[in-house]
Amino acid sequence: MNPTSKIAVVRDISYTGSHSHLQSFDLYIPSESTNSSPLANTCNGSQNPNPSSPPPLICFVHGGAWRSEDKSEHAVLAQRLAALTSFPVAVPNYRLTKPETPIKHPAHAEDVLHFLHFLLDWEGPKESGRPCYDSERFYLVGHSCSAHMLASIFLSPIPPTAFPTLEPSGRLLEATLGIIFSEGIYDIDLLLESFPEYKAWFIADVFGEHDSYAPSNTAAYNLRPEARHVYWLIMHSLGDTLVDIKQSRKFHEHITGMVEDSDVKVMWDDSLEGDHDEVLTKEQYAAIVARFVLDHPSSRVLGM
Numbered sequence: 093m094n095p096t097s098k099i100a101v102v103r104d105i106s107y108t109g110s111h112s113h114l115q116s117f118d119l120y121i122p123s124e125s126t127n128s129s130p131l132a133n134t135c136n137g138s139q140n141p142n143p144s145s146p147p148p149l150i151c152f153v154h155g156g157a158w159r160s161e162d163k164s165e166h167a168v169l170a171q172r173l174a175a176l177t178s179f180p181v182a183v184p185n186y187r188l189t190k191p192e193t194p195i196k197h198p199a200h201a202e203d204v205l206h207f208l209h210f211l212l213d214w215e216g217p218k219e220s221g222r223p224c225y226d227s228e229r230f231y232l233v234g235h236s237c238s239a240h241m242l243a244s245i246f247l248s249p250i251p252p253t254a255f256p257t258l259e260p261s262g263r264l265l266e267a268t269l270g271i272i273f274s275e276g277i278y279d280i281d282l283l284l285e286s287f288p289e290y291k292a293w294f295i296a297d298v299f300g301e302h303d304s305y306a307p308s309n310t311a312a313y314n315l316r317p318e319a320r321h322v323y324w325l326i327m328h329s330l331g332d333t334l335v336d337i338k339q340s341r342k343f344h345e346h347i348t349g350m351v352e353d354s355d356v357k358v359m360w361d362d363s364l365e366g367d368h369d370e371v372l373t374k375e376q377y378a379a380i381v382a383r384f385v386l387d388h389p390s391s392r393v394l395g396m
Contacts, residue, residue, distance in 0.1 A: 099122055099174050119180060120183070122178045147225060148231060150230075150385060152169065155234075158297075179385070230267045236275050237277050244310055247319075269391075270324070276339060277339060278340075282311075326358070327362070332371075333368065
């Protein structure tokens with residue numbers, strides 16, 4: 093059986109009302125079980141043994157150095173995740189830093205936050221008549237620069253640095269159960285130590301021309317109190333030639349230190365094979381993410 097053959101796709105859903113392609117998302121909905129999972133669900137609840145309790149939602153936010161890529165490039169990954177988990181998967185776009193649109197941080201992360209807040213109250217595709225997912229159970233996946241974006245939302249900067257437009261609602265923080273990062277960028281200064289050419293290539297365009305980017309070092313941010321229940325998975329391929337593994341090791345150590353007195357799990361995985369973006373094309377990537385999500389104690393369909 094083709095594991096992606098029974099995934100319905102709703103494309104270009106606006107999350108701002110602007111009808112801009114860069115502020116829209118695609119939704120991948122398992123139409124029936126593709127892996128004999130009891131968690132299979134459709135929007136009309138025909139596969140859900142308890143239709144009043146829709147499944148969690150997985151959101152994958154693409155990378156691309158804040159300047160490139162499109163949600164459509166990750167359709168295969170989204171379909172794999174939907175097939176493996178029987179959970180809907182949302183993949184958003186966000187505005188990019190280009191010569192014709194020279195936006196700077198935190199504008200990209202603002203779009204991602206707007207997208208996540210939209211999902212809390214969205215009633216689902218018009219044709220469904222009901223939500224396809226539980227808006228109180230989100231799993232978020234960030235790759236490369238989008239790991240920095242999500243970290244900028246779910247962690248808070250050290251004063252006096254502040255990004256008030258990245259303040260998530262308490263409801264979003266409570267709804268987010270797990271965060272998965274792969275090949276992430278967290279500490280810009282540390283990145284430039286390894287790749288000084290990146291400053292001229294994209295860092296200065298995104299963050300401005302500075303001697304230090306310490307205010308944007310998410311590996312030094314505090315965990316928001318309302319997010320202390322979130323489970324974390326930090327992944328990094330030993331074969332990544334674009335972002336070195338010390339980025340992820342530093343962030344993993346930082347998060348672990350902030351939750352060591354709790355029952356929250358912070359997991360590490362360096363078993364990914366391939367280069368920076370190549371890892372996303374591997375079945376292994378989807379399998380690791382799916383296992384993390386399915387193993388979370390809140391992933392089961394409520395009422396089963």
